[in-house]
Amino acid sequence: MARMHTRRRGSSGSDKPATDENPEWSDVDAEDIESRVVELAEQGHDPSVIGIKLRDEGVKGVPVPDVKLATGKKVTEILEEHDAEPDLPEDLRNLLARAVRLREHMAENGQDYQNKRALQNTESKIRRLADYYRGDELAEDFTYTYENAAELLEE
Known part of the structure; x- marks a missing residue:
């Protein structure tokens, strides 16, 4: 599978073993x-x-x-x-945290063009995921901004 923001192909990952029953050595209830x-x-x-x-x-x-x-x-x-699920999906939370870190870095280092590009790519991924989760896990009127992301991560 190709990566989203590069021209290269992705590397293959590991696969789970093809089994449909729990091993007998792991007999936990x-x-x-x-x-x-x-x-x-x-x-x-x-x-x-x-x-x-x-x-x-x-x-x-x-x-x-x-x-x-x-x-x-x-x-x-x-x-x-058990009503213990997180308030945000894990993948979206990780991307929001990364965007906040990159935005804070860019405030101190304005000439860091590589991180400026990384911030653009990360925010693009956030918007795409927000479209996917909007209505189910996110509010219908959710839009990504740095202030929204910082506020959601503080909760």
Whole structure:
């Protein structure tokens, strides 16, 4: 797949193993996994970090290689069921944080043209994602501005 803002092709990534059942060595109860997911979300972790922590630390010392295979639900679905989902989608929050950092850098370093271009690309991605999420996860009248982004990240 090609990258959005370059002329190069993307590098291939790793694929998950083609299996449809949880390994027998990871016999953690689905309810324990769900309670651990909610606990990690309340500590302020994003869904991707929750998956990594479950893979590495596990539940009660037993690693969970794949939450969806073990519980039948994705991490975000578990969070929605327990009303613990984040206020912004993780990908949009990360892009907003990057744009705020770049904008602050550009205020101090006005001649940094590479970062000016990076800021333009990041803001373009934010607008595209905002169109995708508008109405569901975002308010219908949401428009991206630096002030909006800084305010959303402070919450």
